[in-house]
């Protein structure tokens with residue numbers, strides 16, 4: 001079976017083939033958050049997409065080295081740390097920790113390396129020096145710019161011809177330092193120190209100043225993944241100018257093609273509208289958990305729409321998700337206590353169907369449909385003549401969940417005391433003593449357990 005991804009570079013679905021000759025190792029870089037605030041659910045969608053991609057590559061048997069940066073120096077981090085009268089380090093560390101808490105709560109696998117921009121100033125300067133040696137830069141008033149007319153194939157990723165880029169850039173002349181550029185499309189690699197930067201600066205061979213945003217990702221990714229790697233991800237809003245400029249920088253410095261596959265996730269809107277603080281539809285993970293939504297439901301909501309489709313996030317939909325997720329919990333708990341029977345579930349068939357769907361540019365809705373079909377069949381078999389290959393079925397569900405990250409396989413230890421109350425309640429029901437049965441149900445509930453009636457009699461779970 002062939003794994004295909006929609007490659008923004010070239011705008012077509014392309015078979016995935018890693019650079020590594022053994023064919024086993026995949027290198028991947030994701031633009032991480034700028035740590036000046038709590039991330040919103042639009043950002044989190046991008047990280048859920050990356051998580052699905054990474055988990056699926058692992059499912060396919062690849063070893064994945066994943067690097068995701070933290071942007072801890074830029075205009076926003078400097079501005080807001082000053083507002084709070086904190087050092088840049090203290091300020092950004094606070095939001096870095098908050099980000100780590102968010103991704104852990106959403107069961108997002110941690111990247112192998114999470115480099116911070118401020119730890120890589122040396123590498124950024126080196127990269128700019130290499131560009132300089134190739135004649136791709138110029139300096140004005142202490143700021144070093146990338147000279148676009150010297151960059152071959154500039155803008156290929158964004159699929160725009162240079163004329164149009166020029167027009168776009170001309171329309172955005174709003175920064176004072178734009179005046180000193182040779183060409184409106186040129187962008188800063190190293191920014192000269194200004195009063196407003198306060199104590200944030202580095203003395204380097206390029207002068208006193210700080211890096212531009214784009215160079216941060218070029219330097220951190222090549223340091224940790226090499227000068228050529230397989231996959232680079234980000235939101236569609238990053239295609240231009242950020243990723244376009246990352247390519248210009250890295251390829252100018254190395255003279256080599258940099259990244260083979262560019263995968264971009266679509267935006268998230270809320271209740272059909274662009275998310276904004278003024279509309280009151282701006283959510284962080286904390287906003288949603290405070291309202292009582294559990295992170296697992298939020299993960300599922302962000303996961304279940306194909307990554308290249310705009311996701312319309314609706315609270316009323318989020319309310320329905322626990323019912324869907326309960327189907328997973330119920331089937332696992334039923335499997336754990338099911339007696340062995342006659343039916344063999346064809347696990348291989350379901351796993352292959354799932355893979356077929358996901359191989360097609362991570363078609364998650366097709367993949368989920370296969371999982372729900374499998375659950376239906378498991379339920380049917382348990383309710384009729386029982387399952388013969390119970391262990392294999394649990395293993396298959398675990399394999400599927402290594403991609404989805406939403407099921408829970410911990411067998412619940414129900415205390416004997418609760419089981420004995422439940423048995424007494426079952427006996428009371430048989431004798432049609434409804435009052436006693438209700439009383440026992442309440443007692444079970446007061447001890448933190450819920451009793452659910454089913455064909456075998458009852459099931460218990462933690463309330």
Ligand SMILES: [Zn+2]
Pocket residue numbers: 030031032217242
């Ligand atoms: Zn980036």
